Amino acid sequence: MYDVSGLPGLETAAGLLPPDPDCFFLIRRPPQPAFCDAVLSFTGYAERTSGHFRQIQAAPLAVPLIISFSSFFTIALGRTPKQDERFACFTSGLYAGPAVIDSFGASACIQVDFTPIGARRFFGVPMHELAARMVPLDDILGPLAWHLRERLGAEPDWNRRLGIVESIVYRRLLEASAPDRKTAIALRRIATSHGSASMADIAAELDCSRKHLVEMFHRNVGIAPKTYARMVRFHRVRQLAMSSGRAMADIALECGFSDQAHMSRDFMEFSGETPSRWKRRVS
Template sequence: MYVTFPPPAPLAPYVRMFWAFEYQVPDGQPYVYRSLADGCAEMVFHYKSRFTELDGTCDQAAVLHAQTSRYRRFLTHGSFGIFGAYLYPSALPQLFGFSAGSFSNEMPELSAVCGAEGRWLEERVMTAKYHHQRVEILSGFLLRQLEKRKPAETAAHHAIKTIIKAQGMVNVTELAADLCLSARQFERNFKAYAGFPAKTYARIVRFQRAAAQYGRIEENLTALAYECGYYDQSHFIHDFKEFSGYHPRRYFSGRPEGIEYRD
């Protein structure tokens, strides 16, 4: 079961959605989830069972899964329940005051990021009985963060929104010029709020658009590559393998790991 919940209106510029994913794993069978490269960060709470990263470094109950340019694989041996908030990339500096670039490809415990407030939040979300309660608890916490920081819109926010709206199909040099910034100013500000250089971020957004086409198993890869903004099939294959670990033909025609939430 995968369900989503909209954020309260004041949080809509920072939170794309709240979500919950529960899955019944057959007794005695392992379940592997593969997270793909993503330009957005997530606050993730494992309220039923936990996952261990296959390199053995992660089994925390509540984490901040920052924006990432690589895929990761996680393992559990039991039925699980996960709740999370899917954040826009600039939410980390806007709501928490951190440079997004300092967290890229990291997954720290929530308590390490938010201290005592993070521990309190973890306990409340983990022990809630219903998802709507989790939404209320986490929304309340984020609204208090918003009130404390009162973030202002910047040129970097506009650039990020432009890239997301264009699904990665933008000319970064032209975008910087439109914002009346030098290339160096643009890249410094963009990385602070998005976590990656603008060209890398646009590649990740373009890849995400392609990965979201899962289910179109009869699709011609060349046609799909052009539709998603790639110049040719070789660039499509290169980016897809880098950001997912899969050749796109295998991803679209097989059953990739941890894809049940898309079904």
């Protein structure tokens, strides 16, 4: 639910957004260059017509901060949300599966998408405490969460709303401790290899044991390094499928899967649907 393209699970592929552009408002702003290692984007989102909208986010690699100043969302990880699973201002750590987000035509919010390292610094808690959970912002930020919601609701201009959130995010990041160097190196190695880097090789490069690498990821990322690498590889598969039009079997081999069946199992685990169904839905 925290793709770099927007709100929890807001993807730009056909079928995930309300079909008529007049149904919603979307504004996106990149972070200042000095904060690109911590923040991926700032996004404003609002619905302009009544209805029931469902968004599905597959194993996102970003950690979202959502500040809603209108209606709530109903959200669940790995399944359809129940009516009482309502969230307005919240975050959620990394989750190796699909998140399902329902809204009902009156939602308006600001979303900040953090890198895992940025989230660790901004929230100031071990990331395993946020992983695979929906966490109300009050539990982490205290009165600041309520203050933000009220201030954004009272401000009518979307650019000023984004500016309010930006200033608070940047101030907290500047006050936070520096990112863990070894975790940053490991994340970069996984990203540049599209998830194919060996955990043993990364541990050797960092001069640590694999056990220490796992503990480090648990604390600073929220999930195991191997799981994170598999998620990166899954997103690489989707990127190649969207941009190249190549056969899924060829993409599976390029991405390091033993065969297409192996890739399909990962695809189902992370997205909740088969590659063929996903391709039909987004084409």
